[in-house]
Amino acid sequence: MLILLILKFVVVAFFLFMFWRRPSLNWGVGLLTVTSAVLLDTFLGTFNREEMLNQFGFFFYVISGLLVGGAAYWLFSLFQPLQLAGSASRGASEATTSASPTMSGSLVQAASPPLSANPAPNSDGVHFTPGTDETGTAFDRQMIYEEVRDRLSREDVLDLLFDLSIQDNEVMNVQQDMHQLIINMMALTEARGQTGQLALAVERILTPPAPEALPRLEKISLESPPTILRHYLLAHYDLEKLQKTAVTLGIDWEQLNVTSKKSRVRDLLHYLYRRNRIDELIDLMHANGTLGREA
Structure with a gap:
C-alpha cells in the first residue's frame, strides 16, 4: 500500500514538474487529469469502494469519461510534434x-x-x-x-x-x-x-544588418521586402518617433503590442500591411527624411 502511495506521488510530482518547466495547455490538462484520478482513487480506497460507487451512480461514469478524455487529449498533444516533424521531413x-x-x-x-x-x-x-x-x-x-x-x-x-x-x-x-x-x-x-x-x-x-548596410531611405518603396522596412524602423526610429508616426497615420499607439520596441515595429507594419496602407508609411518616412535634411 505504501509503495502504491509513493508511486502515485511520483506520478503527480512528475506532471507538476513538467507543467512548471513547460507550461502549456496539454501539460495542464495532463496534470489536472492525473491529480483528479489519484484523488478519486484515494477517496474510493479510503472508504468502502462499492458503497461509494453506488452513491456516485451515473456521475461516476461522467467523471471516468472526463478522465479518459483528458488522458487521450494529453497523449495526442504529446505525440503531435513528432507527427508534424515527420510530415515536414517527408x-x-x-x-x-x-x-x-x-x-x-x-x-x-x-x-x-x-x-x-x-x-x-x-x-x-x-x-x-x-x-x-x-x-x-x-x-x-x-x-x-x-x-x-x-x-x-x-x-x-x-x-x-x-x-x-x-x-x-x-x-x-x-x-x-x-x-x-x-x-x-x-x-x-x-x-x-x-x-x-x-x-x-x-x-x-x-546577425542583424548594420544601419549603414541598409538601403538608403530614397531607395525604399512599395516593392521593398517587409523585412527591410522592419530593420530600417528598428535602426533609425526610437519609440518616441515610432509613436509620432503611428499618431500621424491615425493609429492608436496603445493598441499595438507594448512588450518591446521590436513588437511595436512588427505590429505597426502588420497593421498597415493588412489594411493596404504601407504606402502611407513610406510617404511619411520620405517626408520626414526630407525635412530632416533641410533642417
Missing part, C-alpha cells in the same frame, strides 16, 4: 527556395559531399532531413531547427514569421508551446519551398 526533397548559395553562415551547405538522409535525432526526439533546391544548394534543416530552438526568443520567432509573410494563425493554436510553434513553422516553410528564405531570415535575426 517532403524535404521537393522544397524549392530562392536563397543565394553564397549566403554567409553555417545554415547552408554545398551539395557535395552528400548529406546523410537520416540524421541522428536530437535530445527532444525531433529531426529533419536535409533539403536541396534546384540549383544544388543543400539546406541543413536540422541545423536550422536547432538554431531557432536554442538561440532565438519567442520575439525573434515572431519576427521570422513576419519576414517570411507567415500569418500567425497558420502556425499558432491555443494549445501549443514554443517548441510546437517552431516545428509548425519548419513544416510550413518546407511545404511552401521557403527553406532557403528561412535560413537567410535566421541569419539576419542572429
Whole structure:
C-alpha cells in the first residue's frame, strides 16, 4: 500500500514538474487529469469502494469519461510534434527556395559531399532531413531547427514569421508551446519551398544588418521586402518617433503590442500591411527624411 502511495506521488510530482518547466495547455490538462484520478482513487480506497460507487451512480461514469478524455487529449498533444516533424521531413526533397548559395553562415551547405538522409535525432526526439533546391544548394534543416530552438526568443520567432509573410494563425493554436510553434513553422516553410528564405531570415535575426548596410531611405518603396522596412524602423526610429508616426497615420499607439520596441515595429507594419496602407508609411518616412535634411 505504501509503495502504491509513493508511486502515485511520483506520478503527480512528475506532471507538476513538467507543467512548471513547460507550461502549456496539454501539460495542464495532463496534470489536472492525473491529480483528479489519484484523488478519486484515494477517496474510493479510503472508504468502502462499492458503497461509494453506488452513491456516485451515473456521475461516476461522467467523471471516468472526463478522465479518459483528458488522458487521450494529453497523449495526442504529446505525440503531435513528432507527427508534424515527420510530415515536414517527408517532403524535404521537393522544397524549392530562392536563397543565394553564397549566403554567409553555417545554415547552408554545398551539395557535395552528400548529406546523410537520416540524421541522428536530437535530445527532444525531433529531426529533419536535409533539403536541396534546384540549383544544388543543400539546406541543413536540422541545423536550422536547432538554431531557432536554442538561440532565438519567442520575439525573434515572431519576427521570422513576419519576414517570411507567415500569418500567425497558420502556425499558432491555443494549445501549443514554443517548441510546437517552431516545428509548425519548419513544416510550413518546407511545404511552401521557403527553406532557403528561412535560413537567410535566421541569419539576419542572429546577425542583424548594420544601419549603414541598409538601403538608403530614397531607395525604399512599395516593392521593398517587409523585412527591410522592419530593420530600417528598428535602426533609425526610437519609440518616441515610432509613436509620432503611428499618431500621424491615425493609429492608436496603445493598441499595438507594448512588450518591446521590436513588437511595436512588427505590429505597426502588420497593421498597415493588412489594411493596404504601407504606402502611407513610406510617404511619411520620405517626408520626414526630407525635412530632416533641410533642417
